[in-house]
Amino acid sequence: MRNDTKIAPRGRGRPRKFDREAALRAALQRFRTLGYANTSLDELAAATGVNRPSLYATFGDKKALYLAGLARTHAIIDSTFAALHDVHYPPEKMLKALFLGAIEGFLTGEYGPSGCIAVNTAAAEAVADADIRAALADFMQLQDGWIEKLMEQAGTADPRGDAQIASSVIHSLSTRARAGTPRAELIAIAKKATALLLA
Amino acid sequence: MRNDTKIAPRGRGRPRKFDREAALRAALQRFRTLGYANTSLDELAAATGVNRPSLYATFGDKKALYLAGLARTHAIIDSTFAALHDVHYPPEKMLKALFLGAIEGFLTGEYGPSGCIAVNTAAAEAVADADIRAALADFMQLQDGWIEKLMEQAGTADPRGDAQIASSVIHSLSTRARAGTPRAELIAIAKKATALLLA
DNA sequence: TGATTTTTGTACGATCCCGCACAAAAATCG
DNA sequence: CGATTTTTGTGCGGGATCGTACAAAAATCA
Numbered sequence: 088m089r090n091d092t093k094i095a096p097r098g099r100g101r102p103r104k105f106d107r108e109a110a111l112r113a114a115l116q117r118f119r120t121l122g123y124a125n126t127s128l129d130e131l132a133a134a135t136g137v138n139r140p141s142l143y144a145t146f147g148d149k150k151a152l153y154l155a156g157l158a159r160t161h162a163i164i165d166s167t168f169a170a171l172h173d174v175h176y177p178p179e180k181m182l183k184a185l186f187l188g189a190i191e192g193f194l195t196g197e198y199g200p201s202g203c204i205a206v207n208t209a210a211a212e213a214v215a216d217a218d219i220r221a222a223l224a225d226f227m228q229l230q231d232g233w234i235e236k237l238m239e240q241a242g243t244a245d246p247r248g249d250a251q252i253a254s255s256v257i258h259s260l261s262t263r264a265r266a267g268t269p270r271a272e273l274i275a276i277a278k279k280a281t282a283l284l285l286a
Numbered sequence: 287m288r289n290d291t292k293i294a295p296r297g298r299g300r301p302r303k304f305d306r307e308a309a310l311r312a313a314l315q316r317f318r319t320l321g322y323a324n325t326s327l328d329e330l331a332a333a334t335g336v337n338r339p340s341l342y343a344t345f346g347d348k349k350a351l352y353l354a355g356l357a358r359t360h361a362i363i364d365s366t367f368a369a370l371h372d373v374h375y376p377p378e379k380m381l382k383a384l385f386l387g388a389i390e391g392f393l394t395g396e397y398g399p400s401g402c403i404a405v406n407t408a409a410a411e412a413v414a415d416a417d418i419r420a421a422l423a424d425f426m427q428l429q430d431g432w433i434e435k436l437m438e439q440a441g442t443a444d445p446r447g448d449a450q451i452a453s454s455v456i457h458s459l460s461t462r463a464r465a466g467t468p469r470a471e472l473i474a475i476a477k478k479a480t481a482l483l484l485a
Numbered sequence: 486t487g488a489t490t491t492t493t494g495t496a497c498g499a500t501c502c503c504g505c506a507c508a509a510a511a512a513t514c515g
Numbered sequence: 516c517g518a519t520t521t522t523t524g525t526g527c528g529g530g531a532t533c534g535t536a537c538a539a540a541a542a543t544c545a
Contacts, residue, residue: 101542140535212324259458265412283485284482298521
């Protein structure tokens, strides 16, 4: 069951037994499900198959691991938006892809729909922790900025404002998914938002 | 500095030294700032001025105290919406009151803007804890339902859909407030949402 | 083969945290 | 005043959690 994709041992010493990316993915999944404060290092060690000392040696402490996970998600979101921008969909198709893609992602999860890690776990820590708050702000900036570009491409009259509303709806879809709202209702909200934005 | 509003001792034994409501408010504030998992009972005891055994005797365990706080917020939100419904504002004024009232509430906080406790701390626990998930769902239902009534009163064509979008924007305003977004930008988003909904 | 380097994994210490036991305190009832 | 009832507050015990020390293991270099 271990994910031992021992790539590029290269150096001198004993080769690493685990794949850094796979471990990061597993840790990220635990954080997304349980939240930052509620995820212990024992659970992270169990989920990644890496014991604590190796986790510390590879990622630093708990917060560094969490921030590395956020950064990884940030990069994935970025390339996803870039791809959506590249295909040059017509406005309605673009919004459909945007919202439905988000919804399907949010409904993913180990124990149930887990939404967006930034919106729904980083936000809990954001007031007390400046680093996490900054990461959350970066995340929202990334999303707002990309959707603004998409709105420009779609030729709407107020790309910035339209993007902020579309982005806001996506935030809420994430929270609603975590609250257990069924897919059909999330899709209905997405359709309504699409109609309003294209009116 | 204690809030000793010893009301209605009534019974037989030693009178209670603290005001239940004041203690609940203080605990709620800590939960809202730090999140559920990150708030210890020592901090709750310090913030409320009540030591742990008395907290347990009065509210039960940590989760029961948190849920009592959510219920209190739920009740306040309910009466706030009822009041807004009663004044029969014209549509634009109603939306302005709705959004700006939310924003001002979200910008409140001990250490900084703390948003909505349900959207931003309950959501983190919602996947792992069914009780908190249910409370979060109730909360969203309350808000969606009231805004739907307000939209009916305002005479919009699709009260349910419009309400879900308005409610979604409010969720996002809460998260954005926690991320540190300045008031002016939150207000701009609210204005844009108002314009879209009344178009 | 022996030295060096890096990772592994056990084990540990210090701290925090939850929830409660128990005696003292402060009120009312008879 | 003595008995009863309820709250207070100290204090504790078991357990979780974080981060690290240290020796063994597994590789490369000379």
